[in-house]
Amino acid sequence: MSDQKYYLTKEGLKKIKREYKKLLKLRQLKSKREVPPVLHSEELNTEFISYRDDLDFLDSRIAELENILKNYEFIKPPPRKERDKIHLGAQVQVEVDGQIDEFTIVGTLEANPSLGKISNESPVGKALMNRKVGEEVVISSPVRVIYKIKKIMY
Amino acid sequence: MQNVINFFIDIGKLKNKKRRGWLLHQIEKSESTASHIFRMAILTWMLGRKKRFNLQRALKMALIHDICEIFTRDETPYDPLLPKRIDSPQSQKTAKKILEKWPKFSLSQKKRKIILKQKRERLALEKLISKLPCNLKEEIRNLWIDFEKGLSREARFTKQIDKAENLLQGLEYWEKYGRIQRDLWIRWAREIFDIPVLIEFEQAIEKKFVQKKTKRKGEIDEILNFLIKIGKLKEIMRKGAILIKAKNPETIAEHSFRVAIMSWVLAEEKRTKLNFEKILKMGLIHDICEVYTGDITLYDKILPKDEKEWPELFDKWPRFSRREKRKIVQKKQKQEKKALRKLIANLPKDLKEEVKDLQAEYQELSSKEARFVKQVNRIETLLQALEYGRESKRPPYKSWWIGTAEKVDDPLLIKFMAELEKKFCKRGEPS
Numbered sequence: 001m002s003d004q005k006y007y008l009t010k011e012g013l014k015k016i017k018r019e020y021k022k023l024l025k026l027r028q029l030k031s032k033r034e035v036p037p038v039l040h041s042e043e044l045n046t047e048f049i050s051y052r053d054d055l056d057f058l059d060s061r062i063a064e065l066e067n068i069l070k071n072y073e074f075i076k077p078p079p080r081k082e083r084d085k086i087h088l089g090a091q092v093q094v095e096v097d098g099q100i101d102e103f104t105i106v107g108t109l110e111a112n113p114s115l116g117k118i119s120n121e122s123p124v125g126k127a128l129m130n131r132k133v134g135e136e137v138v139i140s141s142p143v144r145v146i147y148k149i150k151k152i153m154y
Numbered sequence: 155m156q157n158v159i160n161f162f163i164d165i166g167k168l169k170n171k172k173r174r175g176w177l178l179h180q181i182e183k184s185e186s187t188a189s190h191i192f193r194m195a196i197l198t199w200m201l202g203r204k205k206r207f208n209l210q211r212a213l214k215m216a217l218i219h220d221i222c223e224i225f226t227r228d229e230t231p232y233d234p235l236l237p238k239r240i241d242s243p244q245s246q247k248t249a250k251k252i253l254e255k256w257p258k259f260s261l262s263q264k265k266r267k268i269i270l271k272q273k274r275e276r277l278a279l280e281k282l283i284s285k286l287p288c289n290l291k292e293e294i295r296n297l298w299i300d301f302e303k304g305l306s307r308e309a310r311f312t313k314q315i316d317k318a319e320n321l322l323q324g325l326e327y328w329e330k331y332g333r334i335q336r337d338l339w340i341r342w343a344r345e346i347f348d349i350p351v352l353i354e355f356e357q358a359i360e361k362k363f364v365q366k367k368t369k370r371k372g373e374i375d376e377i378l379n380f381l382i383k384i385g386k387l388k389e390i391m392r393k394g395a396i397l398i399k400a401k402n403p404e405t406i407a408e409h410s411f412r413v414a415i416m417s418w419v420l421a422e423e424k425r426t427k428l429n430f431e432k433i434l435k436m437g438l439i440h441d442i443c444e445v446y447t448g449d450i451t452l453y454d455k456i457l458p459k460d461e462k463e464w465p466e467l468f469d470k471w472p473r474f475s476r477r478e479k480r481k482i483v484q485k486k487q488k489q490e491k492k493a494l495r496k497l498i499a500n501l502p503k504d505l506k507e508e509v510k511d512l513q514a515e516y517q518e519l520s521s522k523e524a525r526f527v528k529q530v531n532r533i534e535t536l537l538q539a540l541e542y543g544r545e546s547k548r549p550p551y552k553s554w555w556i557g558t559a560e561k562v563d564d565p566l567l568i569k570f571m572a573e574l575e576k577k578f579c580k581r582g583e584p585s
Contacts, residue, residue: 019520057511060429064521096556099473108563112519114483116476119563123571139559141572142579143552 006072007088007107007120013072016109020065027058068109075107077154086128086152088120093151094128100150105129155573157285158423162416162537164282167224169408174228175320178236178249179333185323185407187220187228189388192407193381194219194319195414195438198312200377200505201351205311210431212308215297217415217434219316222298225278229271231257256338272302290422314352317343321356322378325363326385340364376500383497386445393449394535397457398468398551400542406441406449409534413437417530424566429523432512436527439509440516446493450486471556487517529562533570540578 008016075089086092092103103118105128111119118125127137128147137147168188176184195216202212220228235252237245259267279298283291300309321343328334343356351374358374361367362382371379387407395403414437421428441449452472457464474482494513498506515524536558543550562568 061521096473097470099470100475101473102476108525111525111563113561114479116479118560121563121565122561123559123568125560125563139556141555141559142575143555145552145556145559 004071006068006109007075008068008072009075009089009106009110012106012110013074016065016068016072020062020069023058023062023065027055027062030055030058083154084132084152085130086132086149087130089154091151091153092128092149093153095148095150096145103128155423155570156577158287158419159537159570159573159577161282161286161419162412163541164224165221165415166412166538166541168221169404169412170402171223171228175230176323176327178230178232178240178253179327179331181327181331181333183389184327185388186405187223188408188411189405190319190323191217191220192411192414192438193323193385193388194316195411195434196384197319197381198315199435199438200380201315201318201355201374202311203505204351205307207307207311210434211297211306212312213431213434214293214418215301215308215312216315217411217418218294218297219301219312221282221294222275222278225281226274234259234267254335254338256342275302287423290419293422311349311352314347314349317346318352318355318359322359322381323385325359326382329363336364371500373502376502377505380498380501383445384442387442390444390448393451393454394539395542397451397453397464398539398542401545404538406444409538410438410441412538413440413527413531413534416534417527420530420566420570421526424526424564426522428526432521432523433527435508436512436516436523437530439512440527440531442497442509443490443493443513445497447489450489452482455482465551468551468553471553471560490517526564529564529567532558532561533567533574536571537574540574544578 077083077089078085078087086105088105088107090105092105094101094103101116103116103125105120105125106117108119108121111117111122111125113119113122118128120126120129123141124139124147127139128149131137131149133149133152135149137149139145139147168191169186171187172184173187173190195213198212198216199209202209232252235257236249240246240249279295283294286294300306301312304310304313321339324334324339325336328336328339340360343359347353347356354374355378358372358378361375362378384407387410388405390406391403392406392409414434417433417437418430421430421433444450452474453467456467456472458467490513494510498509501509515521516528519525519528536554539550539554558571562571
């Protein structure tokens with residue numbers, strides 16, 4: 001597994017820890033259960049497949065969560081003097097094409113653009129980082145779009 | 155990367171390639187090759203899950219088995235007997251008569267036909283993959299040869315799945331248009347299936363379409379019912395394409411087919427450890443709820459009645475407050491959950507759980523595979539929009555680019571976007 005850094009908010013970390021605990025418990029329960037026979041006449045037994053699939057699914061997800069928990073970095077509000085700039089965790093109000101939009105800048109694991117949670121690694125997220133209120137961020141590949149920063153909140 | 159983009163553009167041509175067999179039977183609005191592959195891949199998964207073989211390999215084989223048709227014609231067993239052109243009333247009458255019987259050939263004729271077909275298709279395949287990275291080129295070539303020659307268990311199974319999907323589609327058209335020789339097709343099917351689960355599937359099809367028995371359904375009957383339901387995705391158009399009045403709007407099945415193939419190829423390029431089987435399945439089923447919900451877009455609620463105002467609206471990415479966004483997402487999720495429950499209600503327990511888990515993972519973006527496929531979905535939509543733009547000689551709406559720049563954060567996919575820009579845009583202006 002790669003040692004990529006994962007940026008998480010307090011809520012994001014809680015969610016991952018909760019899921020991890022739940023999956024470990026489930027894994028324990030599954031392994032205590034009687035293993036269904038592999039074969040059912042000539043064909044593989046569906047119950048065994050289902051059991052195996054469940055375990056594989058659980059194991060790969062547990063491994064993924066462990067990797068995240070080993071490599072995460074907490075998104076903390078920046079020091080007071082830095083709060084006029086956009087950092088991870090900032091709630092940003094922007095004006096785009098004459099319309100107002102609101103984003104929260106998060107790490108890739110919590111990004112959900114439909115809910116306005118923009119990844120700091122996306123072209124828009126990246127361009128907004130470290131910018132201040134009043135600044136205009138131009139994304140021009142290939143269409144020119146101006147994001148005017150109206151508010152930054154932590 | 156430009157060669158990979160060209161490959162995806164070529165693959166996309168299967169969305170408009172109508173299957174020749176249905177055209178000969180004068181089926182209106184018949185399926186495309188891409189739609190056939192979409193349902194065939196899902197059938198491979200659902201019937202192949204109990205087999206002791208490499209399902210990932212079988213799924214990939216299903217996805218590429220017909221890609222040669224981009225550069226060569228889709229052949230039917232009737233071709234050597236049919237008139238060269240079927241455009242006059244006389245030639246149509248002759249063709250109709252020929253289609254009434256199953257074409258018979260001697261063994262040597264059959265052998266010669268197969269050799270010539272494989273030769274033509276092999277040339278088409280080499281043309282299609284020649285500029286792909288070596289590892290991919292090798293993989294696709296090996297999968298295709300394996301399928302054509304039926305070397306591995308996966309290949310022999312997938313080959314019969316291909317026929318099974320064809321049979322199901324044929325009988326669906328028979329029910330709708332009546333122009334198919336039902337009994338002839340059933341007879342043909344009984345001759346070719348020899349894998350137990352495929353024989354069982356063929357019997358389930360007979361039970362459904364010939365004997366019209368609906369009581370006492372077994373596992374295979376329920377899989378068949380599920381496949382009939384998702385077959386509707388071959389006809390449901392993507393809303394975005396309809397709204398922008400694309401000349402040849404794609405269906406959800408066609409879009410899902412290219413998402414699956416793009417996810418596979420781009421995941422290979424990414425060289426990060428990803429579960430390919432999961433990626434392929436997710437790509438195939440990410441939109442299945444749309445059987446009942448239809449394609450929901452962000453523009454649905456804000457679309458003015460006056461269509462003249464649409465272009466200006468489509469040029470901008472729709473913006474909503476945080477509260478409105480949450481409301482839109484919650485409503486969509488509720489509709490999709492309800493649709494999924496209805497769709498998978500009677501599937502065998504293991505499949506039901508698997509489809510539900512994969513859908514949840516995709517919606518919640520809770521795994522690296524889900525995040526990747528979701529972003530490939532966005533990139534495929536952008537590529538399709540650029541192709542529509544080129545086709546209509548109009549620049550695509552700016553919102554396609556804006557939405558993608560806010561949604562994609564995978565480094566490889568960001569690079570892919572930049573390459574798309576090089577391919578489709580003149581310096582300084584979208585094209």
